[in-house]
Amino acid sequence: MTVENPTIADLGENEALKRTVSRLNSSDFAIIGSGDDAAVIATNADRFVVTTDTMVEGHDFRLDWSTAFDLGWKAVATNIADVAAMGARPTALVVALAVPGCTEISWLEAFADGLREACQTLAPGVGVVGGDLAAADQVFIAVTAHGSLEGREPVLRSGAKPGDTVAVAGTLGRAACGLALLQSGEATAISAYDDWVNVQRRPQPPVKAGIEASIAGATSMLDISDGLAKDAHRIARASEVTIAIDRAQLAGFEAMLEEPAMRIAASAIEWVLTGGEDHSLLATFPAGAEIPRAFKPIGVVTERGSAAVLLSGEPLTERGWDSFVG
């Protein structure tokens, strides 16, 4: 089907972004520009990492499911996960917030509390260094996070090599499980599995593990924000390799989700493969590397075959979250 003036919904987020970014000029100061988890910018004598992410009411969150504290926490967590995925130490955030004029100050204060607590818990030393507050009809949150590479090279998506071990730090599928529970509307299930719901509301990305992976020589890494299936494709594509995941190695992640999955007639393995909002890290390590304990091996990198990503030998389709298609 050809559309004369296609909308973003017609094309999907990736294509819309690609068409948009292709029209931009590059920065003279960009060592790594757009296309990875974060950009690396030269200063006179050193460089810093920067990344930005947006959350919109009614699209990325609901005010009846997330408190202002949750949203502040999540805005920090999602962004520092991208910094960590470069192997960098988060240093500073700026926060752009737009809210209706009728928003209560106590809501703003709780939002700020969430920002602060997430900074102090997830990445001690990081803080909000600026921001903007604007009026809007719905709540918008855009955070830009910065990080320091501390003299190391950034860990990109493009460095995976055949023979590398594929590994995950953090949980898989829990945030998706939590979202499904919220969507089910089943109050007793929501309260019975509140640990899962809380991963959706206040994700805990393994920030330290990102730095450890860099020090251990990780060849590629990213923040699993759109699901293992989709994000493994991103590494496979950027590195021109095949990522071969062993389903047996996912059993531990799956087991944690089976009870709530049965409760609401959902699929635990689907959550593991396509749930992104745990903000865990997916990385590859060369043979012989001492893989940090926070990482669990789930597969290997092979020469590029006919499929970019395999699950126990079968092609794994690229599916997961798209802001516009859903």
Place this chain on the structure above:
Amino acid sequence: MTVENPTIADLGENEALKRTVSRLNSSDFAIIGSGDDAAVIATNADRFVVTTDTMVEGHDFRLDWSTAFDLGWKAVATNIADVAAMGARPTALVVALAVPGCTEISWLEAFADGLREACQTLAPGVGVVGGDLAAADQVFIAVTAHGSLEGREPVLRSGAKPGDTVAVAGTLGRAACGLALLQSGEATAISAYDDWVNVQRRPQPPVKAGIEASIAGATSMLDISDGLAKDAHRIARASEVTIAIDRAQLAGFEAMLEEPAMRIAASAIEWVLTGGEDHSLLATFPAGAEIPRAFKPIGVVTERGSAAVLLSGEPLTERGWDSFVG
């Protein structure tokens, strides 16, 4: 009047921000944190400047008054003006954009064109290094801009000293005039004064002048984003001085606006004093400094008197743009 759960509209933007920021923890890496035009962040061996600004449909712009190109341009201009106001050279931007799914791709492309053209025209070498595209019910644009101090100290709001000369680089009141013309709905007036309307749509902040001011030894500087009256108060307050503006020195700015002001029965001097969106620079220079040619002297800094800002000897009230109050 005391309100039990005051809203942002109840308190105004400044107070709402103050209450919010007071609850945040600071960054270990912030040399200059929130409260100025931009924040300064240490990296291992050097530092960079970062600032963020937001534009929301229906609040900060109307899609029938501004094209997508205009909005891309303006998003860049408003942010690099803040970088320039620190005396820094803009280096890189990240852009968070949220739009309805029904937005046409051509709109996004034109937006990107506006980003690119503004970068190349206003600050050659700067570019977009990352971003995020999200779904929303209204258009929301948040840009974070970064800059390099090139070894210089940042020019803050707090350094003005009695005896300094107060000077402006760029125009005053033109964007406000352009907005008033658009609001008047008078098509012939809008087309007769399209140069003024275009300052509203595509401001041209004097970026180079910011760097020149820093080199010339400016003691304080900011981007006039909320109007001369309001922004002069910001320097006066941060520096604990009085800014004494000579109205005669504003005559040149006023003269440029008198024709369109008469046409729609408005006040040219009000636009000069309260119109902010030209994104010009207000700076102070010590006696003996060679003031860059881009700057026009408009007054002097004196010891703090009873009023923070004087206009030809009379107290000038602090008025101008507030995102929530209007």
